[in-house]
Amino acid sequence: MTSPLPLSPSGSRTPVGVGLKSQHYQDVLQTSPALTFFEVHAENYMVPGGAHRRYLDAISDKYALSLHGVGMSLGSAEGLDEAHVRRFRALVEDYRPWLISEHLAWSRRGDTYLNDLLPLPLNAESLEIVTRNVSHLQDAIGRRVLVENPSAYLSFETTDIPEVEFLSALADRTGCGLLLDVNNVFVSATNMGWDAAAYLDAVPTAAVGEIHLAGHALKDIDGVPLRIDDHGSRVAEDVWELYRHTIARLGARPTLIEWDTNVPSLATLVSEAGIAEGIMRQEAVAREVDRV
Incomplete structure (x- = not known):
């Protein structure tokens, strides 16, 4: 594999980005928002040609890209779909993204793809299975892949490795990085009754190549509160507090605002990214003061 790319393609200490939505293509090209990168879902761009690829070509000339897979099914016991790997590799070769990521999940059985990121024990x-699949993907594309922690709503009786230990072992075995979704940590910790800050403190510092932030919904299920990772609102203050805690420990990391439902204006997304940028700048100043 090639070496992981440096912290920021521009040398910035506050690398922030947002998910690229088709309704914002024109706004991005016309207004050139103050962002370091855009994230795109790989499966939306696997068909060559067409308007989506033309816009992505133009935007990638101005910004770094984060390529985020949602259908690789790293948790599939039957292994990866070779046709899907080839399509993914072609995108990597076409766009040479700054960051590449996928999920700790499964979403395929045979030739049937399920429109969801399903959990695994x-x-x-399962560590052997995911290790094999991540290694296969990294070897196929010649790049380091960041693996994202999921949102949890239930536990399996056969689970006997805590999630953060599982991901740390995966990084050790494969050399992959971690995409630390702080909102997912908060959602899972609240739903499952564990300590979000302790989870974040246990994440291996060197492995974290990117951070995700998003909004979530609070539902009442038969009188039991349940947080749903729906990416449909601003980042909650509890999640911002965990992000501050994370940046204080890790230092600046590429940070992306995810907003996939009830998508707002580009200006709103950029505003949310600006909050993350401000937190990273504040932490950089605090570190400088501590060194004096």
């Missing part, structure tokens, strides 16, 4: 057997 975290144990020695």
